[in-house]
Amino acid sequence: MFTGRFWKAAAERAGKSAAQALLGLWALDAGFNVLHADFPLAGGVAAGAAVLSLLTSVVSAGAGEPDSPSLVTNER
Template sequence: MFTARFWRETAERAVKSSAQALIGLWALDGAFNVLSVDLKLAGGVAAGAAVLSVLTSLVTSGIGEPNSPSAVRE
């Protein structure tokens, strides 16, 4: 958990989780219109997903490969 590799992989997962949350939000909202996006809601959803992803990486840091946020061992 105290390596650059761990934090790079954690950041990648957080960005992916944020994107997935936004896609889900916009898909459930119906037709996506970039001109009518609620930026406050979208930012909150993306930030919430990123926080949950980082917390998940921290919790699973001791389970999988050393210095990796993954719970899977190779």
């Protein structure tokens, strides 16, 4: 958890989670209009998803591959 590799992977996961939350929020808005979008709400939802993803990565540290935020290993 104390390596650049871990934090790079964790940041990538957090960015993906934020994007997924944002897309999910906008997909639920039947008449999404960018001119009338609630951007503070969207930013808050995306930031919350990113924080939850980072916390999940920290809790998962050491359970899978070394220096990886994943619970899964690459063993075959």
